[in-house]
Each structure stands twice: as structure tokens, then as C-alpha cells.
Amino acid sequence: xxxxxxxxxxxxxxxxxxxxxxxxxxxxxxxxxxxxxxxxxxxxxxxxxxxxxxxxxxxxxxxxxxxxxxxxxxxxxxxxxxxxxxxxxxxxxxxxxxxxxxxxxxxxxxxxxxxxxxxxxxxxxxxxxxxxxxxxxxxxxxxxxxxxxxxxxxxxxxxxxxxxxxxxxxxxxxxxxxxxxxxxxxxxxxxxxxxxxxxxxxxxxx
Amino acid sequence: xxxxxxxxxxxxxxxxxxxxxxxxxxxxxxxxxxxxxxxxxxxxxxxxxxxxxxxxxxxxxxxxxxxxxxxxxxxxxxxxxxxxxxxxxxxxxxxxxxxxxxxxxxxxxxxxxxxxxxxxxxxxxxxxxxxxxxxxxxxxxxxxxxxxxxxxxxxxxxxxxxxxxxxxxxxxxxxxxxxxxxxxxxxxxxxxxxxxxxxxxxxxxxxxxxxxxxxxxxxxxxxxxxxxxxxxxxxxxxxxxxxxxxxxxxxxxxxxxxxxxxxxxxxxxxxxxxxxxxxxxxxxxxxxxxxxxxxxxxxxxxxxxxxxxxxxxxxxxxxxxxxxxxxxxxxxxxxxxxxxxxxxxxxxxxxxxxxxxxxxxxxxxxxxxxxxxxxxxxxxxxxxxxxxxxxxxxxxxxxxxxxxxxxxxxxxxxxxxxxxxxxxxxxxxxxxxxxxxxxxxxxxxxxxxxxxxxxxxxxxxxxxxxxx
Ligand code: SF4
Numbered sequence: 042x043x044x045x046x047x048x049x050x051x052x053x054x055x056x057x058x059x060x061x062x063x064x065x066x067x068x069x070x071x072x073x074x075x076x077x078x079x080x081x082x083x084x085x086x087x088x089x090x091x092x093x094x095x096x097x098x099x100x101x102x103x104x105x106x107x108x109x110x111x112x113x114x115x116x117x118x119x120x121x122x123x124x125x126x127x128x129x130x131x132x133x134x135x136x137x138x139x140x141x142x143x144x145x146x147x148x149x150x151x152x153x154x155x156x157x158x159x160x161x162x163x164x165x166x167x168x169x170x171x172x173x174x175x176x177x178x179x180x181x182x183x184x185x186x187x188x189x190x191x192x193x194x195x196x197x198x199x200x201x202x203x204x205x206x207x208x209x210x211x212x213x214x215x216x217x218x219x220x221x222x223x224x225x226x227x228x229x230x231x232x233x234x235x236x237x238x239x240x241x242x243x244x245x246x247x
Numbered sequence: 248x249x250x251x252x253x254x255x256x257x258x259x260x261x262x263x264x265x266x267x268x269x270x271x272x273x274x275x276x277x278x279x280x281x282x283x284x285x286x287x288x289x290x291x292x293x294x295x296x297x298x299x300x301x302x303x304x305x306x307x308x309x310x311x312x313x314x315x316x317x318x319x320x321x322x323x324x325x326x327x328x329x330x331x332x333x334x335x336x337x338x339x340x341x342x343x344x345x346x347x348x349x350x351x352x353x354x355x356x357x358x359x360x361x362x363x364x365x366x367x368x369x370x371x372x373x374x375x376x377x378x379x380x381x382x383x384x385x386x387x388x389x390x391x392x393x394x395x396x397x398x399x400x401x402x403x404x405x406x407x408x409x410x411x412x413x414x415x416x417x418x419x420x421x422x423x424x425x426x427x428x429x430x431x432x433x434x435x436x437x438x439x440x441x442x443x444x445x446x447x448x449x450x451x452x453x454x455x456x457x458x459x460x461x462x463x464x465x466x467x468x469x470x471x472x473x474x475x476x477x478x479x480x481x482x483x484x485x486x487x488x489x490x491x492x493x494x495x496x497x498x499x500x501x502x503x504x505x506x507x508x509x510x511x512x513x514x515x516x517x518x519x520x521x522x523x524x525x526x527x528x529x530x531x532x533x534x535x536x537x538x539x540x541x542x543x544x545x546x547x548x549x550x551x552x553x554x555x556x557x558x559x560x561x562x563x564x565x566x567x568x569x570x571x572x573x574x575x576x577x578x579x580x581x582x583x584x585x586x587x588x589x590x591x592x593x594x595x596x597x598x599x600x601x602x603x604x605x606x607x608x609x610x611x612x613x614x615x616x617x618x619x620x621x622x623x624x625x626x627x628x629x630x631x632x633x634x635x636x637x638x639x640x641x642x643x644x645x646x647x648x649x650x651x652x653x654x655x656x657x658x659x660x661x662x663x664x665x666x667x668x669x670x671x672x673x674x675x676x677x678x679x680x681x682x683x684x685x686x687x688x689x690x691x692x693x694x695x696x697x698x699x700x701x702x703x704x705x706x707x708x709x710x711x712x713x714x715x
Contacts, residue, residue: 211267
């Protein structure tokens with residue numbers, strides 16, 4: 042399986058502020074009633090974007106900037122801390138990715154969300170608290186400026202600004218080497234897997 | 248060298264190191280349900296792959312099951328489609344399915360323990376973040392995403408990095424009317440909703456030693472609400488007694504060897520932890536959430552925090568929370584009117600929960616302004632409860648008695664809040680919109696506190712309603 046090497050993601054950026062944004066907010070549970078991920082993009086942040094009255098509410102995802110990202114099918118979402126906490130639903134990164142986001146920059150990410158995104162080839166980079174505040178302010182003030190998320194060199198740049206970023210070494214390695222989907226490596230280990238299985242009493246049926 | 252249970256299980260299941268530095272970890276037990284598995288089977292088919300060890304994957308259906316409708320086809324065609332997709336996938340790939348007509352269906356985190364599939368010293372994965380529940384048995388259990396469900400199906404392994412281990416010690420006796428649910432809500436309140444990122448939580452201390460397996464499950468269940476992907480309790484005699492005789496428990500000649508093996512996985516005395524935190528059980532009081540994250544919690548007799556008392560980061564979330572919850576800072580939560588009471592979920596939908604509440608419910612009546620439902624987490628639980636006559640106690644008190652499933656824990660089935668209804672809930676998440684209405688409000692609490700709210704129609708201290 043050959044996958045694209047994700048060394049760098051470039052695109053317009055959208056700030057979606059707030060800490061502890063959970064996966065129920067990213068994709069409400071009713072949209073999990075499906076057997077494929079198709080069509081999830083349009084429902085990302087649905088209940089934040091649309092009021093109970095069915096009318097649009099002010100939300101970054103309703104902005105012209107979001108529409109530009111959706112049209113380009115590439116873009117960077119700048120988020121707060123503990124983004125993607127809550128359930129394990131891969132529907133959350135799937136919906137944002139299908140909407141058009143191809144990278145996330147934030148203060149911290151919930152672990153399952155981070156793993157699910159990485160497996161889609163979507164990097165989640167972390168900035169320090171102060172840098173994140175600056176980055177967030179910059180992208181709001183300069184929506185037309187493209188942001189570059191450099192996974193190889195661990196830096197986020199926008200115009201003349203740049204911020205040092207970090208990501209788990211294994212995730213970086215997978216992304217830049219085109220091995221962000223681990224299935225090929227895992228399949229390769231099959232003989233060793235059988236060996237391990239043979240040592241586990243409960244697996245061999247005891 | 249002295250090791251933690253986490254290290255021992257990790258080592259026993261390590262297949263090899265992957266080129267990116269992660270571990271290829273053998274997953275001995277894989278649990279699947281209808282929501283996060285269909286896409287994984289789709290990916291498997293697209294790649295032309297088979298299920299590597301079909302006998303190590305077990306399926307059930309829980310999230311979409313309408314708990315007020317026992318016959319198929321369900322009136323909801325999507326629910327019907329999802330259950331049928333799982334039937335087909337399990338049949339095509341030779342996977343055991345605890346289907347609705349078997350008397351064994353239920354919330355996936357209840358079915359594993361009930362069947363004796365959940366065992367100490369094993370690795371368990373499931374496409375559901377509350378998989379840590381199984382850690383109550385001394386298993387290392389992870390919630391995973393759908394692509395990882397595919398990985399486990401195809402290879403029986405996952406690419407993972409080892410976690411640090413934080414020992415959370417709770418010592419002493421809980422006061423009457425204080426439950427395992429209060430313990431975990433309190434832990435999350437103190438350590439924060441992201442305090443557990445990067446950690447496995449080892450729950451220990453005399454309070455946990457005294458807990459039943461069901462109480463341990465309640466605590467391990469909510470590890471993820473504290474940010475920890477997995478949580479566990481070291482196995483002991485209670486663990487072995489619970490498993491004994493269950494359908495998938497080791498039999499006859501294998502039993503003693505299994506027990507010896509299980510016991511050997513417990514953390515060694517003198518092992519090194521990355522962090523240790525201690526709590527005194529006697530200081531924990533009945534706890535309720537007031538906000539939109541499980542960490543926004545207080546003791547029932549406390550006031551909700553004043554905004555000025557919070558640091559800047561917490562204040563923004565708190566303001567959002569107060570607005571959503573329609574509650575006021577620096578006031579009491581006691582006395583807040585409730586509309587719906589939900590007793591159930593993989594946190595508190597077990598037989599011990601149903602028994603405990605029933606003990607106090609006899610002769611009491613649900614407030615006429617409240618809709619109260621009780622949803623056994625599994626069919627086996629429901630059958631046992633009916634056998635003990637618990638259903639009658641609930642029905643007489645004015646609760647609706649339902650079939651097994653996730654029900655109002657999340658909005659994937661007909662049980663939903665309407666408008667800004669406020670729900671006193673024994674479940675695990677109070678996120679905005681979690682219970683199916685965008686403006687719906689959730690207050691998490693113990694089952695007995697839910698019952699007290701049902702009777703009085705308000706958020707109440709159960710210790711004032713019942714003689715505990
Ligand atoms: S009861 Fe709730 S938390 Fe548990 S598996 Fe079902 S939906 Fe998830």
C-alpha cells in the first residue's frame with residue numbers, strides 16, 4: 042500500500058476556539074446512524090452551526106472562510122486544548138476531513154482523536170500556550186494568509202510568523218514516510234503475531 | 248524487577264517493534280458493535296482481507312436498539328439497517344454475535360464480563376471509548392477508532408505506544424449514600440478531564456479492595472472522562488469469583504492454572520509508578536455535575552463555583568456551561584427542577600445498581616412532573632431483575648421499565664431529551680447535545696441520586712430522601 046507522504050500541509054486556516062470540544066459537538070450522535078462515512082462532512086459541528094429553530098448561528102464553521110476551505114478541500118483548523126475529547130468515534134475526524142480540513146493545530150488533543158486523525162493522514166500539531174494564542178489571533182486577523190503546517194520540520198508558519206510545533210515522534214514518522222496507515226506494517230508482522238498468540242493461554246483456548 | 252500490571256500485560260502481548268517506534272501489540276479480545284464496525288468491515292472488504300482470528304472477536308448490538316420496541320423490523324429503518332449489517336458481517340466472517348434474540352444481548356461493556364470473556368491479564372479493544380470498563384478485571388482495555396477496528400480484525404494487533412501509569416489510591420470507607428460513581432466523578436473533578444492524557448489509571452487502595460467488580464467497573468468505565476484511555480484494578484479473589492462459572496470462563500482442569508496466571512499479572516509490591524495520587528474515601532460526598540464536561544462537578548451540598556474563583560481557561564468553559572445549563576454561578580444546585588430521570592448505561596445499568604435503588608424505591612412515587620426510565624444494560628441483567636421482582640418495584644414507583652441497550656445515554660435511538668429538558672442521569676457524559684436535544688441538559692450522578700431526583704422532581708441529596 043503506498044500512501045502520500047504528509048510532510049507539509051498548506052491551506053487557509055480557520056480558528057475554532059474553546060477548550061474541551063468533545064466529539065459529540067464535532068459530530069452529534071444522530072449522524073453516527075450510518076454504515077459508511079460518506080456525507081459526514083456537511084454535518085461537522087451541526088448543532089453548533091444550526092440552532093434548534095433550524096436557523097444558522099454565528100459559528101466559525103458558517104463563515105466564508107470555512108466555505109473557502111470546503112471548496113479547496115484543504116485547510117487548517119486552529120483549535121484549543123483537549124480537542125476531540127469524548128467518544129472514540131472516528132466519525133469526528135472523518136467529518137472534519139471530509140469537510141476539508143487536512144491539518145489541525147492546537148494546544149492539546151484527546152488521544153483517540155489524535156490517533157484517528159493520524160490514521161487518516163491528517164496531522165495534529167501542538168503549539169505552546171502562548172504561541173497558540175498568537176497563532177489563533179493571527180489567523181483571525183489575516184484570513185487570506187495561507188498557513189503551512191510543516192510536519193517534517195515541526196513548525197507552523199503564516200506570513201512572516203512562525204511557531205515551533207510538536208507531535209508524537211511515531212506519528213510524525215508515519216506521516217512523513219507515507220506510513221500513517223499502519224495496516225501494511227501490521228500485516229507484515231503476521232508470523233510474529235501467530236507466535237505471540239501461541240504463548241497466550243486464553244487465545245489458544247485455555 | 249518489580250512491574251506494574253500494565254507493563255506485564257504489555258510485555259506479554261508485544262509482538263514486535265514497528266519501524267516508527269510503536270509497538271505492535273496483540274489484542275487477545277476484540278469486542279464490536281453496530282456503530283463503529285460497519286465501516287471497518289467495508290475497509291476489510293475493499294482491501295480483500297479476512298478476519299485473522301474470528302474466534303477472538305465478539306459482537307453485540309446496543310447503541311441503536313430501541314429499548315421500547317422488542318420486535319423487528321424496528322420502526323426506525325436506519326436502526327434496522329445497522330443491525331442487519333452487523334448480522335451479515337458477523338455471519339460472513341464467522342464472528343460470534345450476541346444478538347437480540349439470544350437473551351445475551353446488551354451494552355458491549357456488560358456483555359464481555361457477563362460472558363466471562365473479560366479476563367485478567369488480557370488485552371481488549373473495542374471501537375468505543377468506554378472499553379476501559381473491562382479494566383475492572385485487570386485487563387488492559389482500550390477504546391479505538393474504526394480504522395483500528397479494521398486493524399484488529401485483519402491482524403489481531405494494533406500499533407500503539409505504551410502509556411505511563413498513574414496509581415490512584417482511594418483509602419477508607421465511603422459514607423452511606425456515597426457510591427463508586429461519586430468516587431470517579433470526584434477523581435475527575437480533582438484531576439481534570441484531560442489529567443489522564445498519556446496515562447493508564449491504576450485504581451487501588453482499600454476502598455477499591457472493598458468494591459465489588461460491578462463497582463470497580465463503574466469507576467474504570469469513566470477513565471476516559473478523565474482523559475485516560477485505559478484504567479484498571481489489580482485482579483484479586485473477588486475478580487476470580489466473579490468470572491467462575493461464566494460461559495467463557497476456563498473450565499475444570501484449566502481453572503486453577505488460569506487463576507494462578509491471572510494473579511501473577513497484578514502489580515508487584517514496590518513497582519515504580521509515573522505518578523501517585525491519593526484520596527480519602529471519607530471525604531467524598533454525593534457528587535453531581537453542573538456543567539458540560541464531567542469535570543465540572545461539585546458535592547451536592549456545595550454551591551456551583553463563582554466565575555471569579557476559576558482560572559481564565561476554566562472560566563470560558565464555565566461561562567459556556569452556565570449559559571447552556573441555565574444555571575447561575577455561586578448558587579446551590581440542590582433544588583434545580585428536573586424533567587427526566589435516566590437510570591441505566593454502561594456506567595450504572597448493572598444488576599447491583601438496579602438492586603440498590605430498588606431497595607429504597609419501595610413505596611415511593613415518581614413526581615408527576617418527571618419522566619423516569621430505567622434501562623437494564625443487558626438482557627441478562629433484565630432477566631435477573633425481573634426474576635427478583637425489581638421491575639415491579641420500578642413500575643409501581645412510576646418508572647418506565649425498558650429493554651436492554653444504551654438508551655438515553657446518547658442520541659442514537661428513540662430515547663431523547665426534548666428541548667431544554669433537564670435530565671438527572673446515571674450515565675457518563677454531560678456534553679452539550681449528548682442526550683439528543685441540542686439544548687438538552689444533563690446532570691450526572693449516582694443511581695440513588697437519580698431516584699431521589701425522580702421522587703422529588705429536583706436535584707436532591709439522596710441522603711435526605713431515603714434512610715441510607
Ligand atoms: S451506554 Fe452510553 S457510554 Fe456506554 S456504550 Fe452505550 S452509549 Fe456508550
